[in-house]
Amino acid sequence: MSRLxxxxxxxxxxRRVLPWAAGLAGLCLLAGLGLGLFFSPGDYQQGESVxxxxxxxxxxxxxxxxxxxxxxxxxxxxxxxxxxxxxxARAAAPLGAGFTLLTLVTGSLWGKPTWGxxxxxxxxxTSVLILFFLYLGYIALQNAFDDGAxxxxxxxxxxxxxxxxxxxxxxxxxxxxxxxxxxxxIRLDGPSIHVSMLAPLLLMAAGFAAFFTALLxxxxxxxxxxxxxxxxxxxxxxxxxHIRGR
Amino acid sequence: MSEIENFLAMDGHGxxxxxxxxxxxxxxxxxxxxxxxxxxxxxxxxxxLRPQDPDAA
Amino acid sequence: xxxxxxxxxxxxxxxxxxxxxxxxxxxxxEENLVFFYSPSDLQTKTIGAEERIRxxxxxxxxxxxxxxxxxxxxxxxxxxxxxxxxxxxxxxPDLFREGQGIVAEGHLQADGVFLASEVLAKHDETYMPPxxxxxxxKSGHWQEDPPEESEAE
Numbered sequence: 247m248s249r250l251x252x253x254x255x256x257x258x259x260x261r262r263v264l265p266w267a268a269g270l271a272g273l274c275l276l277a278g279l280g281l282g283l284f285f286s287p288g289d290y291q292q293g294e295s296v297x298x299x300x301x302x303x304x305x306x307x308x309x310x311x312x313x314x315x316x317x318x319x320x321x322x323x324x325x326x327x328x329x330x331x332x333x334x335a336r337a338a339a340p341l342g343a344g345f346t347l348l349t350l351v352t353g354s355l356w357g358k359p360t361w362g363x364x365x366x367x368x369x370x371x372t373s374v375l376i377l378f379f380l381y382l383g384y385i386a387l388q389n390a391f392d393d394g395a396x397x398x399x400x401x402x403x404x405x406x407x408x409x410x411x412x413x414x415x416x417x418x419x420x421x422x423x424x425x426x427x428x429x430x431x432i433r434l435d436g437p438s439i440h441v442s443m444l445a446p447l448l449l450m451a452a453g454f455a456a457f458f459t460a461l462l463x464x465x466x467x468x469x470x471x472x473x474x475x476x477x478x479x480x481x482x483x484x485x486x487x488h489i490r491g492r
Numbered sequence: 493m494s495e496i497e498n499f500l501a502m503d504g505h506g507x508x509x510x511x512x513x514x515x516x517x518x519x520x521x522x523x524x525x526x527x528x529x530x531x532x533x534x535x536x537x538x539x540x541l542r543p544q545d546p547d548a549a
Numbered sequence: 550x551x552x553x554x555x556x557x558x559x560x561x562x563x564x565x566x567x568x569x570x571x572x573x574x575x576x577x578x579e580e581n582l583v584f585f586y587s588p589s590d591l592q593t594k595t596i597g598a599e600e601r602i603r604x605x606x607x608x609x610x611x612x613x614x615x616x617x618x619x620x621x622x623x624x625x626x627x628x629x630x631x632x633x634x635x636x637x638x639x640x641x642p643d644l645f646r647e648g649q650g651i652v653a654e655g656h657l658q659a660d661g662v663f664l665a666s667e668v669l670a671k672h673d674e675t676y677m678p679p680x681x682x683x684x685x686x687k688s689g690h691w692q693e694d695p696p697e698e699s700e701a702e
Contacts, residue, residue: 293504294506298508340526348516356512362669410568423587474547
């Protein structure tokens, strides 16, 4: 862990991983789209609207996974003060917010034809909406302070507090009567999805995960460059007699 | 009805399926383009500050 | 090292306290977090005459009747232990049929009939192509999932 926390080593590794992640994302998303839209059957109950699942479920998994990553990185940052942990969490947040928004919108588009409503305030839907606001709050808090270190610290605390919401989302459908159905893929007695639908779902999920990985590497690289630029500007300003003289 | 029309209609659920896929690729596309633009602009700024830097484009 | 350890202990104990607090709040809110009641829940609960509630369960087989103008439906919602008569006027979701899980919002009338103002279909977690569903039914391997109501309790 501490080996990876070194920005230079991270950059070296990231440069090697990025093309693979990007390639895998493209391949899986294309294959998943092909299977999901053309070569998979409709559902015996939902008909063709089952295809919305192939974007909704991977987006929901990513929304939860990315938040978990942010909480983990925030914990590392608070305890061990790895600057890279803060940079990773900060770079992941807008991606997670995007996935959560996607989950909400595609879920709504599936709910209308299946349930007969765009939205209900049941425990699952409400807790996912809270997740979206947690992402927004986290991003806002990161940028709310002039003192970057204070912003990073308070945002990390918020990320950790908000983590209680993640198990609530996951198990809301089992703890309470909700309109949303329980889990189909990750369950003790094996998936309750026919293999012809499970294949495109898993391909899309792999595609989403690889896409996130590639984008995260790009964004971390970008943040490390920004840090370097800030440092260089400070050095230049200190060396510049016009500025120093003021 | 032709085969393509049939496919687009999605058995009456086209109005829900296509917006879902459209929105998905809109969100993924915006995140991708935004992240790439940010990286490019930082690479250019670094190049201006220190052209010999290996990280600068 | 000791400062790091202190911070670690602080973060972990903070998280534990938070988790416990969340657990307590959630169990206190139990009533409000439940999206619908099952017919059995209603037997033990007292509900005001005009109180709007949601009930959920399966549409009982062979209980569905439509009025002559086709707009009003009467059916019974069951959790396989008790059932409740429901009356509804309006548009039904496509998935609505006998044996299907539904959630209805409305109020319980004095005559014991639930007058619904909205009926939503509840989808289960099974996904399969129609041919597979047909084949399973034909070969007698079709398993009706027990309704969640009985699992949740």
